[in-house]
Every structure is written in C-alpha cells, then in structure tokens.
Amino acid sequence: MNFTKMHGLGNDFIMLYGYQELPDEAGELAIRLCNRHFGIGADGLVFILPSAEADFQMRIFNSDGSEPEQCGNAIRCVAKYVYDHGLVGEQTSIQIATLGGGIQTVTIRAEAGKAAAVRVDMGEPVLNGLDIPTVLDQALVKDEAIEVDGETFRFTAVSMGNPHCVILVEDALHFDLHTWGPKLENHPLFPKRTNVEFMTVRNRNYIDMRVWERGAGPTLACGTGACATVVAAALNGISDRSATVSLAGGELLIEWDEASNRVFMTGPAAEVYSGKLSE
Numbered sequence: 001m002n003f004t005k006m007h008g009l010g011n012d013f014i015m016l017y018g019y020q021e022l023p024d025e026a027g028e029l030a031i032r033l034c035n036r037h038f039g040i041g042a043d044g045l046v047f048i049l050p051s052a053e054a055d056f057q058m059r060i061f062n063s064d065g066s067e068p069e070q071c072g073n074a075i076r077c078v079a080k081y082v083y084d085h086g087l088v089g090e091q092t093s094i095q096i097a098t099l100g101g102g103i104q105t106v107t108i109r110a111e112a113g114k115a116a117a118v119r120v121d122m123g124e125p126v127l128n129g130l131d132i133p134t135v136l137d138q139a140l141v142k143d144e145a146i147e148v149d150g151e152t153f154r155f156t157a158v159s160m161g162n163p164h165c166v167i168l169v170e171d172a173l174h175f176d177l178h179t180w181g182p183k184l185e186n187h188p189l190f191p192k193r194t195n196v197e198f199m200t201v202r203n204r205n206y207i208d209m210r211v212w213e214r215g216a217g218p219t220l221a222c223g224t225g226a227c228a229t230v231v232a233a234a235l236n237g238i239s240d241r242s243a244t245v246s247l248a249g250g251e252l253l254i255e256w257d258e259a260s261n262r263v264f265m266t267g268p269a270a271e272v273y274s275g276k277l278s279e
C-alpha cells in the first residue's frame, strides 16, 4: 500500500489515495499506521475517495481509530495532494465532500505548479447546544461553567462539524494542556467527547491557541479548532470576526463572514514524503 505523509502546520496525516471506497476496519488501520513507534506515525489517517457529488470525498480517522466529522488541516492537505499530483489539472477551485461539512469549496493559491496556500469554506458554525453536541438544551452555549476535578472553567461550545470546547485562559502558551485537556475531552457534558481549545486573545485580530484534540491528544495545530476559537472569541465580544490564530505549528487566518455566516480558513499544507507499507 502506497501512502503520502503530509501536514498542516505540523498536524500530520497519512494520506491514502486510490481506494474506491472506505476499507473495512479503517479505524483499526488508523490505530496501526498512526502509531509513532510501530507504524508510520501521524495524528490521523486520511482517505481521498471518489465522490458522485463533489470532486473528491475526504474521510478521516483520528489516531485512536475514531472517525471525526471534519478536519480543517486535513482538507487543506487533500486539496494540495490532488492539485500537486495532477488530479485536477489547472483547476484551483475544488469541491470536497466531508461527513461534517457537506460539499466544501477549497481554493488553491499555486506557486510554481504547487499548492502554496489553501482557502477553505468551512461552512456555518453550529451553536445550538444539543447539535454540537452537548447535553445543554439551549440555543447558545456561551461563557458557561464547566467543572472538572474541583476546577471550574468558563467555556463556549462551537461545532464546525466536530465539537469544540473553547476556554479563555491567561496564558495559552504555558497552560497545562496535558492535565486539563483529557479531562475536558471526556467530560460528560459532551456526549461525543470534544476537542478542547485554550485561547489567549492578544488583540482583536490575533489569538494564541493551544489544542487538545478529541481522539488525538495534543496536536501542533487544529483547523476546525482555530475556526471555533474565532467564533467563540467573537461571540464573547473579545475579538473581531476575522483574526489570525497562532498555534504551536504556525498561523491560520480565520474569517467568520457576517453576510453568509460561513467561516473561511486560510493556511498552508505540506507534503513530506511518500512511501510503501511493507505489509
């Protein structure tokens, strides 16, 4: 089996192209291949599949074998892969179908025949408590209290197709992600677990964020998490609707467009190497 290793700001993926449909046990395969000692090593496993309704379909699996509905960094990697590998000719606007984003338009900025940056329409944020999902039956989950091990945090919940718990902290860069991330990821308030973002707003257009991902743990970047972060900050009146999100792996530009209510994410994707699995 041939594979290509890619990343979006250090959030890394094993890309598989050529399958006509998702193989059985895709989750088990993700666990095996994403293992950083016994496998290739990655945060996730991504299948680029044919689609009857779009140019391609993306299915993604976390390194724990769970299948999330959406992944922002991975969709930029899919766009770069299909462009750089000549699967779309000179087409720089591509439709990619995902479980949690429907048909998404991805726009490529090419340099010397390679995708240098990718702008993704990530769709509308979902804010209704039960749809995120949380157990809270309310239209908006904003600046609510969440208690874990005697500590109380204030959070805002946003879905970008996948659930996010966004928390404002004094210093996101030095926050104890490894202690609080897993506790919040598995909090009963989130019936499907959740991604957890800790943000510090530097100014209304620049936010530091560190992420503990559902099913993957601490990653260097999270595209959907960056989108959820700007939506949460704007909802709480502490940022504009357009901001740069600074992650451990680099920066993403997030724009929550007022007229369409859609969130746009712009950032890079990189191909590291291709290989062949021995078995």
Ligand SMILES: N[C@H](CCC[C@H](N)C(=O)O)C(=O)O
Pocket: 011, 062, 067, 068, 069, 070, 071, 072, 073, 074, 162, 163, 195, 213, 214, 215, 216, 219, 221, 222, 223, 224, 225
């Ligand atoms: N772990 C996430 C999926 C990957 C999201 C992240 N890598 C991104 O770039 O959006 C989840 O279970 O919802």
